[in-house]
Structures are given as structure tokens and as C-alpha cells.
Amino acid sequence: MAVSTIALYASPPSSVCSTPHPCQINAHASYDFELGSRSSSPAASTAPPSTVQKPVMGGLSCLFSSPAAAVKHAALSSNFNGEEDDLKELGSSFSYSPSKFGGSSWKRDQSPVSVFHGPVSCSGSSRSPISSTSVRSIRGGTSGLFHGFVRNALGSCLDYDLDAGDSSAALVDELTFNLEDNLVEGGFHFEPYARKLLLGAQLRHKIFCEEFVIKAFCEAEKAHRGQMRASGDPYLQHCLETAVLLALIGANSTVVAAGLLHDTLDDAFLTYDYICGAFGAGVADLVEGVSKLSHLSKLARENNTACKSVEADRLHTMFLAMADARAVLIKLADRLHNMMTLDALPVTKRQRFAKETLEIFAPLANRLGISSWKEQLENLCFKHLNPSQHEELSSKLVESYDDAMITCAIERLEQALKDEGISYNVISGRHKSLYSVYCKMLKKKLTIDDIHDIYGLRLIVDKEEDCYKALTTVHRLWSEVPGKLKDYICRPKFNGYQSLHTVVMAEGNVPLEVQIRTKDMHLQAEFGFAAHWRYKEDDCQHSSFVLQMVEWARWVVTWQCEAMSGDCSSVRYADSVKPPCKFPSHAADCPYSYRPDCGQNGPVFVIMIENDKMSVQEFSANSTILDLLERAGRASSRLTTYRFPLKEELRPRLNHKPVSDPKSKLKMGDVIELTPAIPDKYLTEYREEIQRMYDRGLTVSTMGTSSSSTMVGSRS
Ligand SMILES: Nc1nc2c(ncn2[C@@H]2O[C@H](COP(=O)(O)OP(=O)(O)OP(=O)(O)O)[C@@H](O)[C@H]2O)c(=O)[nH]1
């Protein structure tokens, strides 16, 4: 069954509700969220109150009972200066990933699983023809890819199916509510700036109407009260936008709440125990996990660690292995929003962040299979690191990107397959992101005209023979570009990748790459040895440990977003392109799975800081701090002329605390600082002295047997 979604994709950036939903209609209207005193500037409206309230722990009610109620309020309020600018900034936070630059994809229906595994478009087959009432989904406009991605996740949370009948009317009915009642119930009170922010989030996702999430919002508001960002926005806005990003990919209320609180350990006064008491260990662990990741990434940034590919690779794996993958998800959302709002920082800082993002976070998003975030991160980094190339390329691609061409090509192919009775599972389309085009040009020394996959379609069929039938159909529809046909079915790539690739000249004489494969081949290309993230990392030599770790993390994330949906309809067709078994337990014979037992047997990656230099070290399972000291001692003794191991001189600290038991086992992500027991200056003198004594002793014992006069002579 197809779902009508065109209006949603065609919507402006700040909305992700479906068009008939009142949320969306009002999200495009002018806003006024001011509920109390009128403010004439954003700064005034965000000015924090002077008193700090005690945390409110219970009896909290929703600010608005539903998105519709929130919308109603927004619609009822009148406009005022400043608010629009605020919302523009809010909106622009989510509008990046423009179809012109970000890469874009088209789909008809998509599950939360497929959301994470590349663009999936139009599902259907001659067996289950697409309903004539359906409307094609288009990821276009200025925020195509991201909104498409968002919508897919939302599909599991919001009722966007026009065929479902009168849901929009029902929501309009909900608009009658008493705002004041909602505001004061449970003794809960929001400052106007916070109310406005929360309302904006409620318009974008209904999870922000849940009591648990509002409670977290309230806590974050109090924790960050008075803190401002470089842009002049309240810090709370960043926490909320991070949480919105998470909600939009389908994260549940635990993750969204942790997203709201993600900086409260580091930048505010909250403690683990406090968060645990108020929100449970689930949220507290995630917040702690994010905090740990933030510390590590800061260390890595300061030490330029990730510019060395081996260490970068260890860091990526360590991040996934040491924290619940959901903590990584929150960290990624945090980083994405920071990158979206980077302009407020000085150029050098922007570039430092962008470099780190490109080295650490974009690859992590790639490993987790969140292609939309990966592309947005990369494009933003590209903009800050290579502004002139970015400008040049984007101006060229603005001219040539043609979203309508892809939609039209999907339609033509769909019709032709139907006419010829070739069944298929999915047709998807995408245009290549700006950064991906740039990298391909650099890597292969090509000009933009030589890139033939700026536009691409992918067709997934049931049987191998259908691949070839479909290829004939494609070549009948469009003229083939000679020399571009690749049959990876007959001759799979060394990693097992199978697919047919061809390039044709589509409408407007534009090259279009078409990939055709069976769903088994597709699963291998997404989940198996030929997984796209590995292909993109240009290295298929990952250890099985890394493969397991990445796969495990992907499952956690995928499952996380699927589990919360509870809406079977949203995964109805996509079963065909989804792995056969579900997290957490794969069938023993699942061909796409590695067993997630690497926690016990796999290596351990730790951060070692010695003389202020950081390195990411790999140890075998069950290694101890003594093993690490041994290695440090050996390394040091190799570097110096002194013939005694230095480990005795090193005073280790584990995760900022003195080591009480050197035989304790190293854990993934541990930070071990090695500081000399004697201050460096004295240590050097001390070592030299010992060296002299040692040399003297050596000389005495070797020379003593031959000539004492030479011995005396040599001493003088
Ligand atoms: N998942 C996965 N996809 C792959 C792999 N190899 C190729 N692909 C897909 O196939 C596309 C291009 O592969 P090729 O046809 O070999 O083209 P190419 O070597 O990049 O050269 P061009 O013809 O210039 O594009 C990529 O854009 C990927 O989408 C792989 O090992 N795994």
C-alpha cells in the first residue's frame, strides 16, 4: 500500500508534519508564541529570569495536549517582532541538506529501518500495484533529503496517511484547550522564551507533548538558565534542537529526554544521581555516555589525533564500543546542530570543529548508517573548510541539479516495468551530495562533466533474471552511454558486491546511473561484507571486531527507532529490503550478521596520555593497567638511551583518578594518564645522573680487567 506524502516533502523547512495536518499549515504561518509579556527583540524574549527554581520532579503536565493544541495556540497568537527571526534560525537549523547541495532522494514508503540504510523510494510491483489515489513523494525544495529522511521516521510516529480518513479533522477538533490551565497545572511554569521553544518543538514532533519529555525540557531549562550561545541564543535552544533531531529520526522518549539533558553534567550543575533519580538510569546512563564521548572527542581534537588514520579508525570503533550506540546518536545530533549553527564562531574555531567533524563524526554517522546526517555533516564541513571550492561547485550544481528529472524517471521506469509485467520491490532515486561529488572529482581527477552518477536510480527486484529483463527495459526507455555497463552479477566485486550498473541519457540529456539488483544482493550491499559504509571507508580490511561493533551499533539504532513506532503499517512494504532477523537476537544462520559477542573477546581501545600526548591504543581482551605500563615503559626505553624501563617512574591515573589496583582490567574508552612520579625537570637530571653512574659502572667493570691507567685517563 502506498502512502500519500507529496505535500509533506513539498513543505517548507520548519515543518515535518504532513500537509493536511494542522501542524504544518500553521508551521508556515507567521508565529507568535509569546504568552506573557510582549518582547520586542529575541534577546529580550530570551533573557533568563534572575531566580533559579528548584527542580520540579512530578505532577508535570503537558504544555500542550497535542501538536494540534500547540498549533491552535500558535495560530491564535498574534505576530510580533523578533519572533520570526528566532524561528527562522530554528527553521534554518533544519533546513540544511538542500536538495541542491545535500543530496536528495525520492521514495514512496519507507520503514524506520530503511531510513538508516540509504534512500528507498517508490515501492511497488506488478503484484501490488500502487493505488491510483496515491501521490508520489518528492524530496525536493530546499530541504529535500532531510525532510524526506525526517518524514520517514515520522511515518512511524504521526498519522500522515491521507487515506486514513479524517485524522486531520479530528486533530482540528482537539484545538480547543485552555492554555492557562496547561501552563500552571502541577505548579509548573515556563518562562516565555522556554514556552516558545517548546511550542516550536511540539509543532515539529508530538513526542514533545509527552509528560516525560516536557519534564526533561523543564530540567534542561533550569540547568542551562542564563547560559547563552555564541549566537546570542539561549543554550536551551541547542538542547532542544538536538532533541528534535533525535525525535525526527524516530528516537523514543528516553533518548529524546537524554538529548535534552545531554549537556547538563558538563555545562550545568546536575549530577548523575540527580538525573537518575528524576528520569531513571536509562536517561542518566545516556547522558553520562554522551559526556564521556564529549571528553574524548575534545581530547582528540586538542591532540589532532584523528588525522592519523589508524587512530581515527580506533576512535570510531571505540566510540561505538564504549557507549550505548544511542549515546553516539545523541552526540551526533548534538554535533549536527552545532555544525548547523557554526557561523557565530570565529573562522579558526569553525575550521577546527569542521575538521574534527569530518574526521570523527561524519564517519560515525556513516557507520551507523544514518546517511542523511552524514551528508549534512559533510556538506557543512566542506562549506567551512573549503569555502571557495564549495561556492564554486554549488553554483555549478545549482544550475544542473534537477529534482523533477528524477521523479519523472522513476515514474517512467515504474510504468514501463508494469507494462512489461516485471515485478519489483523498490525504485529509489537520489542525487549525489555536493561533498560526495567533490570527493569523487578529487579522487578520480575528474571534472564535474565526467561524473555520471550525479543522478541515480536504484531498482530492487526479486529474481536475478528480472535484473536483466529490467536492464533491457531501462535501455529501451533511454539511450545507453557506451562503455558504462557493469555487470557485477556475473563478476561480483572482491567483497561480494553484486549489481548491474548502467548509465543512460535521461530527459534533458542528463546522465542517469541506474543500479539494478535483487533484494538479496541489496541486503549484502547494505548489511553484509559489501556494506556501503565499508565501501565508503575505502577499506575492506576491518577486523571482525570492528565489523561486529559497527553492526551491533547499527542494530541498536535501527531497533531503537523501530521499537518505538509500534506501528506495523510503517514497515509493511519495507520488509522486503530489511534484514531477516531482528535485534537483539539474530538467527544463528543469518548471513548478514556478526555475533555481538565482541564485548568479551574483542580488543580494547583506550586513550593513553603521556607527556600531554594522546594516543589511542589497542590491547587484547583482559589486558590490565600493568600491561599498559609495560608497553609505555618499553616504548619509552626504546626512545631514550637509558637502559632501564621507565614504567616505574610513571604514575598512572585512570579516568582522572589514581590507580588503586594496577591489575585491574582495561575497559573500552578508558583514559589513562601517565605522569612522571618526579617532575619532568628533575627527572631528566635524575636520569642523566643515573645514566652517568651506570656508564661509570660499566666502564669500571669492562676496563678494570685490562688497563687501569686508561680507565683513569678516560674518567678525567
Ligand atoms: N554497498 C556497496 N556499493 C557499491 C560497492 N561498489 C560499488 N558500489 C555502488 O556502485 C556505485 C559505483 O560503482 P562503479 O559502477 O564500480 O563505479 P565507479 O568505480 O565509482 O566508477 P564510476 O563509473 O565513475 O562511477 C557506487 O556509487 C556505489 O553506490 C560496494 O562494494 N558496496
Ligand SMILES: Nc1ncnc2c1ncn2[C@@H]1O[C@H](COP(=O)(O)OP(=O)(O)OP(=O)(O)O)[C@@H](O)[C@H]1O
Ligand atoms: N544509483 C543510485 N540510486 C539510488 N541510490 C544510490 C545510487 N547510487 C548510490 N546510491 C546511494 O546514495 C547514497 C549516497 O551515495 P554517494 O553518491 O555519496 O556515493 P556512492 O554513489 O555510493 O559512491 P561513489 O561516490 O564512490 O560513486 C548511498 O546510500 C548510496 O547507496
